[in-house]
Amino acid sequence: MMNDNEDTGYQKIERYNDEVIGNIASHYKEILGAIGEDPKREGILKTPERAAKALQYLTHGYDLDAAEILRSAMFKEDYSQMVIVKDIEVYSLCEHHLLPFFGKAHIAYIPNGHIVGLSKIPRVVDVFARRLQVQERLTNEIRDCIQDTLNPAGVAVVIECKHMCMSMRGIQKQNSVTTTSAFTGAFSNDKTRSEFLKLITADLS
Incomplete structure (x- = not known):
């Protein structure tokens, strides 16, 4: 319940x-x-x-509203630089074989009058991941939800996952990783997109 x-x-x-x-x-x-x-x-x-x-x-993501999660913690703020939440754990089920795929998501947005509580972005990932999925659609759904709800200047999503349907059956390649990406707005610009990709691969510690 x-x-x-x-x-x-x-x-x-x-x-x-x-x-x-x-x-x-x-x-x-x-x-x-x-x-x-x-x-x-x-x-x-x-x-x-x-x-x-x-x-x-x-699969309880079917009963959750990702847009409502974002709207519950939207705040007006005069900030227009890139906001990145990276290394978000992803666990989902492949809709073709009902086997897990798992990895990390890296998400950025450029505010356009509103920011969102940082914990809400991983929750949006969970809403769509906790459904039967393919990684390509999961990537797009996260991007579209953030873009449509926050109306930022741009959204970037990169997901890297290992798929058990590849590791445990079929081709049985245990170390293969699938990477998908989706961008809107300012991230369609090569310079902005390159900055995002550089930041998600950098070790800033």
């Missing part, structure tokens, strides 16, 4: 929807039998319910 949190502008799962869990668990029980397992075996007896709860959590 999703509960509203008025203070932070997003919803948090505090308990699961029993009807949904029961429905998903029944299908997992059938799948276990179909692959040759004994759903009544002690070690697997509660696996359908555990897997159902995990799946509901991993």
